[in-house]
Amino acid sequence: MGEKCIQLLHFSVVLLVFYGNTAAGVSSQAKIRCMEREKQALLQFKETVVDDDGVLSSWGSEEDKRDCCKWRGVRCNNRTGRVTKIDLSISDLRGKISPSLLELQHLKYLNLGGNDFGGGNQIPVFIASFSRLQYLDCGGNSFHGPIPHQLGNLSSLSVSFNLSNSIVDVDLSYNQLKGLIPDSFGNMISLVNLDLSFNHELDGGNIEWLSHLSLLRDLDLRDVNLSQATNWAETINSLPLLKNLHLEFCQLPNVVPPAHPFNSSLSLEVLDLSDNDLSSSIYSWLFNLSNSLVDVDLSSNQLKGLIPDSFGNMISLVNLDLSWNQLEGGIPKKNPIEYSIAKLQYFRIFGESSTCGLPLPNKCPGEEIGVKPRSNDTRSQEEEEEDREAAAPEGMRTCAEVEVDQVEYPIPAMPVFCSCFLKDITTLSIYV
Ligand SMILES: *[C@@H]1O[C@H](CO)[C@@H](O)[C@H](O)[C@H]1NC(C)=O
Ligand SMILES: *[C@@H]1O[C@H](CO)[C@@H](O)[C@H](O)[C@H]1NC(C)=O
Ligand SMILES: *[C@@H]1O[C@H](CO)[C@@H](O)[C@H](O)[C@H]1NC(C)=O
Ligand SMILES: *[C@@H]1O[C@H](CO)[C@@H](O)[C@H](O)[C@H]1NC(C)=O
Ligand SMILES: *[C@@H]1O[C@H](CO)[C@@H](O)[C@H](O)[C@H]1NC(C)=O
Ligand SMILES: *[C@@H]1O[C@H](CO)[C@@H](O)[C@H](O)[C@H]1NC(C)=O
Ligand SMILES: *[C@@H]1O[C@H](CO)[C@@H](O)[C@H](O)[C@H]1NC(C)=O
8 A cells, every 4th residue: 555655645746736837827727616615624624633744734714725626635626626536645644534525525536545544443434425436545544443334335325326436446454444344345346456454353254245346456355364265266266357366364264176167267467375374275276277377476375295287387477486385396397387487587485495406405306417516516617507507407598596595505515506497587586
């Protein structure tokens, strides 16, 4: 949320300067002023806000401030003069959100992220009554307690139920919300981005509500308790447009492979399931979504045994992290990994002491050329290079960079890493 907010803030500042200039110039557009009723509503909002940094100093009833469309963080429709956008993210504001804001019936965008409007209280129920809201960010605001179920009404209240005027983006991350995510979230069928991450005591229940959000593209439920979501994998598959999925620290139950093959999601690109104690049964789901995945993080789970060759079928994979599991054996060298993963750039296997084979320091059983200790090599650098090239699988003889954490290597066994494995790889991090 943070980075997004900062960008938005910059954007707002640039816009302010731009509008300021045109107003001072010729333009007849400059005549458009906010409605008195909406201005009063904003002033009422200001009254319940503690503003130590004077962020709202441009908000006032003085003559030179009379156009609220020029107030910091406020945007109006330039034809109607109605307030459509409030962006007060990361402004060090405290206090209550005044319900007077409901007067702004054309408000589409409300970003109060990264302030302290919660003060340990619940999200106010009236937030659910903005009938045209498309973007809501109340992340990082110390809201506590359960999420009001009425929030699911944000879509259904929309004028004539026109999807293109309905809620698209909800961010309630980094609060201290508790209890079940209300099933009514399934009513927000126009949602594209949903971020409820880092609400440690929030419970996703069986996440059935999620399967109704068929326009969802980004879903972040990091650190939300999903231990009851036994069908989470099938639910995710039912979201046809989902691209970015973050389910780290969710206590995810293991995948039970269904009787019929998984109907795979074709859209998923970023999949982060790290820190969940998942077993290798995840493969039955994972390898059914092979074609689209770009970024896969399965670190800190309970994967055991050999690294499956099927990773090699993930033709779009750029980042793969398998660290901190209990994997063993070699990195698959023959087809498919060797030739198929043409795009792989980052491959991390920290903490996997039972893995072996180039470029890892442990020789696999039966492997002829292992990695030679640097301190005990009498041959010329050129000969060494040739050996390493010979040891590398065909077609994988370039790599831009190798990142090795050497702390745990006994010095004589310090491997000399070749510049010649996994085609096009730019970073390989190994910490055994
Ligand atoms: C009015 O707003 C529309 C859409 O936001 C924009 O395309 C247009 O350039 C604006 N006109 C003026 C005069 O600022
Ligand atoms: C939410 O919607 C339900 C059903 O559409 C309705 O009964 C309820 O009164 C609404 N709540 C609010 C706060 O608008
Ligand atoms: C929905 O709203 C959009 C934009 O406001 C408009 O272009 C479209 O015609 C509306 N559709 C319906 C069915 O009202
Ligand atoms: C997660 O939820 C389950 C059941 O809802 C509960 O038993 C468990 O204690 C929760 N975990 C944490 C860490 O709160
Ligand atoms: C897809 O899932 C089914 C089980 O649901 C499994 O038997 C099959 O091997 C999977 N496909 C791939 C390519 O792994
Ligand atoms: C996949 O789709 C087919 C046909 O729609 C259905 O019969 C099957 O049960 C589905 N599999 C799963 C695991 O949902
Ligand atoms: C170099 O390796 C040989 C055999 O592998 C070993 O006998 C010798 O002690 C090593 N020398 C050093 C300096 O480690």
